[in-house]
Each structure stands twice: as C-alpha cells, then as structure tokens.
Amino acid sequence: MIVNKIEPQGYCGGVIHAIKMAMDAAKDPSIKKPIYMLGQIIHNSNVIKDLERYGIITIFEEGLSRLLLLDKIHSGTVIFSAHGVSPKVYEKAKEKGLNIIDATCPYVLMVHKKIEEHLNKNYECIYIGTKNHPECEGVLGISDKIHFVSTLEDIKNLNINSSFVYATNQTTLSIFDTKALFDEIKRKYPNAYIDDKICNATTIRQLAMENQPSCDLCIVVGDKKSSNTKKLVEASKNKGIHTIFVENLEQLKKESLDGIHKVNVSSGASTPSYIVDEIIEYLLAHNE
Ligand code: SF4
Structure with missing residues (x-):
C-alpha cells in the first residue's frame, strides 16, 4: 500500500498555545486549585483525557452555554478554551472570584x-x-x-x-x-x-486537501466535533474522492481496506500526531 501523509500535520499554533497554558497552570503551585476547563479546551477527547491526568477538570455538558457551565464552578481557576468566550462569561467568572486563564486563540x-x-x-x-x-x-x-x-x-x-x-x-x-x-x-x-x-492553519489544510495526489481512499483523522477537521472531510469529498473520517486507529480497523492500494492521510489542527502515526504504521503493516 502506498501511504501519502498530507502535510501539514500536527497541532496548529492556537492549540499548542492553549495546551501549554493549561499544562503550565497545572504544574504551577502558585495557581489556585482546582483548575477547571470551561468547555472542551479543544475538540479532541484524547487531549482532554491527557489533561485530566494533570488534574484539570473539564466542565462540559452538551447544549449548555459557557455562561451556564460557569454555575458549576465555585472556586479555584477557570481556563477559557481556544474557542473564546463572550464578555458576559468573563464578567461572571470575575464576579465569582475565580482566577482566570484565557487560552483563546489569537x-x-x-x-x-x-x-x-x-x-x-x-x-x-x-x-x-x-x-x-x-x-x-x-x-x-x-x-x-x-x-x-x-x-x-x-x-x-x-x-x-x-x-x-x-x-x-x-x-x-x-x-x-x-x-x-x-x-x-x-x-x-x-x-x-x-x-x-x-485562520491560516484551516486554509492551508483545506488547500492541501484540494491539491492532494490521486488515491483510492483519503483518511481524515480527528475528533468528530472538530470544525476544521469536518471541513477537511468536506473538501476531500467535494473532489469526488472516497473519504472516511476516523477519530483513532480503533475506528479505522472497522473499515474495509479491500482493494485499496493508495491512501492519503490528513488530520485536523487539533489531532495529536501520535494518533496519525499509529494509523500510518497500521496502513503500512497492512501492506505486508
Ligand atoms: S484552528 Fe485556527 S482558530 Fe482554531 S485554534 Fe487553530 S489556529 Fe486558532
């Protein structure tokens, strides 16, 4: 099987910035604990699990706004995700006396x-x-x-x-x-x-999809809620290319690769590189 890794891969600058801010806060003894993440810091469940290991608690409930999610936090530090928050959320967090870390993407x-x-x-x-x-x-x-x-x-x-x-x-x-x-x-x-x-990260990735080499299958890797990843899937499908959207290797294993000889692999700006690497390794091994 021929596997083309469509560049760029890995986190965009905004995601790197947000994760670093959260990790730095977790390690800093002077930062008020507990540390809460208001909503998902980025749309990637693997990253959220990794941060949990550092004691960062994600406050998220489908359908609840950031403003309402704040009602669940009573002390410590709140991190605003890369997606940004409204001025009302900022004000409410201040009124509640929370320490604020703003990881909004520039x-x-x-x-x-x-x-x-x-x-x-x-x-x-x-x-x-x-x-x-x-x-x-x-x-x-x-x-x-x-x-x-x-x-x-x-x-x-x-x-x-x-x-x-x-x-x-x-x-x-x-x-x-x-x-x-x-x-x-x-x-x-x-x-x-x-x-x-x-943003640049979104534009460059979509253009790479537009100009991808011919293939039997394009695999886009990323969280199903990630907006920029969904747009990569659309861009590839719009070119008439057989495209699948998977979150990890387990999901790919459920897909049939019969008759597939040439594969392109792309990923969203919030997809950890190790997940893409595992998928590429699996595809290359499939060859043997
Ligand atoms: S995808 Fe773009 S806007 Fe979103 S975090 Fe990355 S750089 Fe920022």
Whole structure:
C-alpha cells in the first residue's frame, strides 16, 4: 500500500498555545486549585483525557452555554478554551472570584476585536458561523445586534438598512463555502467591508486537501466535533474522492481496506500526531 501523509500535520499554533497554558497552570503551585476547563479546551477527547491526568477538570455538558457551565464552578481557576468566550462569561467568572486563564486563540481574539471596533463605529455587523459552535457563542455574546448567518438563505433574509456593513466569520469554516457566502453579502450590500478571518492553519489544510495526489481512499483523522477537521472531510469529498473520517486507529480497523492500494492521510489542527502515526504504521503493516 502506498501511504501519502498530507502535510501539514500536527497541532496548529492556537492549540499548542492553549495546551501549554493549561499544562503550565497545572504544574504551577502558585495557581489556585482546582483548575477547571470551561468547555472542551479543544475538540479532541484524547487531549482532554491527557489533561485530566494533570488534574484539570473539564466542565462540559452538551447544549449548555459557557455562561451556564460557569454555575458549576465555585472556586479555584477557570481556563477559557481556544474557542473564546463572550464578555458576559468573563464578567461572571470575575464576579465569582475565580482566577482566570484565557487560552483563546489569537485568531479568535482578533475577530472579537474587529467586531467590537465596527459596532462602536455604528456598523451593522454580519457574522458567518456554525450554529451552537462555542466560537460563535463567544462572538455572538458581544452584542445582540450582530446578524448571525450560516447559509445563503439566511443572507437572503437579512434586512439591513445601512451603507455601513461589516462582514466577518468563524475562523474554521470551509474556505469554499465562505467565499460563496461573502459573494452573496457583497451582491446584496455592495459597500460591505468583507473581512475574511479563516485562520491560516484551516486554509492551508483545506488547500492541501484540494491539491492532494490521486488515491483510492483519503483518511481524515480527528475528533468528530472538530470544525476544521469536518471541513477537511468536506473538501476531500467535494473532489469526488472516497473519504472516511476516523477519530483513532480503533475506528479505522472497522473499515474495509479491500482493494485499496493508495491512501492519503490528513488530520485536523487539533489531532495529536501520535494518533496519525499509529494509523500510518497500521496502513503500512497492512501492506505486508
Ligand atoms: S484552528 Fe485556527 S482558530 Fe482554531 S485554534 Fe487553530 S489556529 Fe486558532
């Protein structure tokens, strides 16, 4: 079997930054304990388990906002995940007397800053994102004046009467879908200032999928909740390539590799390298 490892692989800068902050806090005796992670620090269950071994407790419940999750924390330190939080979450954590460690990715912080700036200048702000994604929850918590859209239909339904329109987006969306949405915003509001904020790590990985060598199968490795990983799967499928999405080697073992001779392996920006390495080793051994 021929196995092509599609570069880049490994954590993006934002994930490395978030994990390092959490680990440093766990090792530092001067940091107030217990240490809680508000939501999943990144969308990767293996990383969360690794951090648990260092005593970092993840507070997460499907469907509960960061604001409500905070009700479960009464003392110690709270870490905000790479996805960022709304100003209300920040305020509430301060009021509760919690020590705050903010591991928000700098790319996400930039989106918050730009939206705040434009709201202050009385722009109508359009934000493209995925419903219920924690990054969007953080951004939308800045102001209830933000126009949230996910689809072309949502843009068609916008009713904005201003020539000052600012449009930006979640950092981990599909570069292809987002372009189509921005085109529609520009068509509807020709004066709109379009500020594409898809991060470099997401862009480079999606372009690598677009330009991947021909293969019988493309395997994308990552957590099923990871937005940037899901977009890699979509980018590969959109090229008509037989693509599967697995979280680890155990899931791959359930897939049939009959008749597969050439495999491409890609992974999300929050996938640990050791999981990809295990998968590649297995594929190469499958050869023998
Ligand atoms: S995928 Fe992009 S936005 Fe998300 S943590 Fe990594 S660098 Fe930051």
